[in-house]
Amino acid sequence: MSKSKLIKRLSWYYPMEKFHAFVTFPILLIYVLFTYSLKESVFLVYGLLICICILYQGQHYWKLKLKNLKRESFDTDKNIRFFQFFKKINLVLIGLTPFIFIVQLEYYDWSIANNKLLYWALAANIFGILEHINYYHTQLMVDNLADVNYILRNKKLKQASLAKDLLDGKF
DSSP states (O other): OOHHHHHHHHHHHHHHHHHIIIIIHHHHHHHHHHHSOHHHHHHHHHHHHHHHHHHHHHHHHHHHHHHHHTTOOOOHHHHHHHHHHHHHHHHHHHHTHHHHHHHHHHTTTOOSTTOTTHHHHHHHHHHHHHHHHHHHTBOOOOOSHHHHHHHHHHSSOOBOHHHHHHHHTOO
């Protein structure tokens, strides 16, 4: 993809990702907190918080990529440390997911059989895990022809851009 096309793409993609991190998912979280008791929604709330955290990282990454393409300055070392730190934090949060699920089941006497939030909670937690993979490991999002062509040509998914940048130590 050419530099101008990439700038054009990131000019709408970064704000969209920012909107989801700061508006869409926080509104969903607020809705859940006002509609359901915490006793009913701990696992769902946890999943939404993971999503918000990782989407925040994603929008920050795309903002930096856009700045880099526009030749705007920023502190690369500081931001590399930011992403290295959050990659570890994400793994801790994801690692705690089964524990939070057990807490929801046992401590709050949640029943899988008749719980209306189970599928939403599973979806939120799985989405958070997939977002982490999408940013820090393998690009799961295939939303343009270049990505489709890469997969057809190489018979595999691409390494995530952020993962490459962390390995290279630059954006």
